[in-house]
Amino acid sequence: MSEILGLFNYWVFVLLMVIGFYAVIAKPNLIKKLLGLSIFQAAVFLLFISMGKVDGGTAPIIQNGNWDAVFSNPLPQVLILTAIVVGISTLALGLAIVVRIKEAYGTIEEIDAIASGEATQLQQDSGESKQ
């Protein structure tokens, strides 16, 4: 039992990662794919934050000149701050592309099928004018 509870954060990490990954692979809707990607990345954030936690440690801030307190490792938190920024940029860019896909195709569902159908159709009737 303690094996499971002691590693609680890591179980949540795995669960979130798999949920996110499932959404990325299985959902036909592009927004849902991006949400899955965000959950997937959030799982990794949890992994990093969990590994930086020291038992009984406090926030790594020196208060009242007390240098001797047990601190949690601040480095993973800093790394994840960077990774969150990366994640937000990816999500923003992904959503911007979804907006343009919606403008170009009129839908954000099953876009792969539409695009590849378009490719076969293009091969059949040659000579489409340049945009």
Add this chain to the structure above:
Amino acid sequence: MSLASQLPALQVAVPMLTAPLVALLRDSHLSWAAAFAASAMSFVLAIAITGQVIGGETLVYHMGGWAPPFGISLYIDELSALLLLIITGAATLTLLAGRGSLEEQVGEARMPLFLAAWLLTLAGLAGIVVSGDAFNIFVFMEISSLATYILVSGGPQRRALTAVFKYLITGTVGATFYLIGVGMVYMMTGTLNIADMEVRLAEVSDRNVVYVAAGFITIGLALKAAIFPLHAWMPNAYTFAPHIVTAFIAACSTKVSLYVLLRLDFFVFQKNLVDHELQFAYLLMPLAVIGILYGSIAAIFEQNLKRILAFSSVAQIGYILLGASLISVAGFTAAVLHFFNHALAKTALFLAVACLGLQFAKMRLEDLRGVGRSMPWTLAAFAGAGLSLIGVPGTAGFVSKWALIGAAMEKGAPGAALVALILFSSLLAVVYVWRIVEVTWFGHGGEQAKAAGGGPITEAPLWILTMTWVAVLANFWFGFDSSLPMQLASSSAEEFLRHQP
């Protein structure tokens, strides 16, 4: 401190800091001039860095003066220098050649923002290569990837958008896998510095989590490097990107991910994990072999010129991987040589495609029938670079294939099978290159109607044609005198395989 000691930081800082400036210049010509100046400057810096590291020196630069393991360090050896030459050289040449092509495909109004993304890609790729810190590599990887998505989505057809969406999903999953692996290594060693990891991993090398970390890192980077069977994003991204962008990213973006894979695997894991080199070889060699065959055969059956070349890239990545998975100095040398020579050949080929793109909207072979008669110089350049892709003696492609065959020979009977495979796949390359040559030179009919403006097809403008020929002639030059890449490749192979008996 003298300027010479600051080169590693400048390599990243110059394009990165010029990028916002380029975005602010609202004029297409001015922004192109600024972007070109920054690219050319990075190329000069890369040459200067190569001059410093050639002969076995390594440059270690401490960002902000903070010594490792606390600060972030930049670490440049000969392999990094070779990659820097490829990246900055390809960026400079394609940008110089591609102004007209980009203005047509991307539009003058969007040029400043587009060029800013171009410089960020350059800065990100250079950053990955110079960095000696595993997390820093992740950050630069995301900078270059996000900027590359923007470049690819600039393509004129709407299918560029669906291609780039797939690329974004795959690329982000790959980078996140890499991040998980780095996190696990950090958990076990408490360091992100690659040189430090190399030492500290020895104490925990019997723990399963280290093997899991190696798995995550390998798969994540394999996704980014488009190693078969994780290449699905690549053909469409290459096909629908603007031609000049394809010429740029085909030369370097997958190779940089391969570089990170080799760097971490050979430096960190193989030194510390028992039998890891065998696991590396058993996993990647079959993938390399299947990738070579699949890529070459798929290229034979494709109808679109850019897709043919994209599938050929899948095969060429297989050659690089095959060389590396031989785990010998000769094999690694061949792999590194192929980094360089494939970049040369693909840049030249895609520049020739860009020349064609000024006349044709689509790159289907049936539209290009007989175009060699109206654009002889372009198609002659294409054929010349195609020879290098096949590996005909006298071209750069031959040097690396010869080295690869020599490395396979060392392996006895299984090596002989690999030699047969390399020769057979070269024949397949002859087939798909010849197919293009045959259609473009000897095909008949239809070409007049498909011209972009409706008028007769004329030769590409002199400027882009000259640059294409510079790239083609570089293929022949390095076919005759391959001493520079050879020296960098063989001494980096020595360095990477120091731990091998």
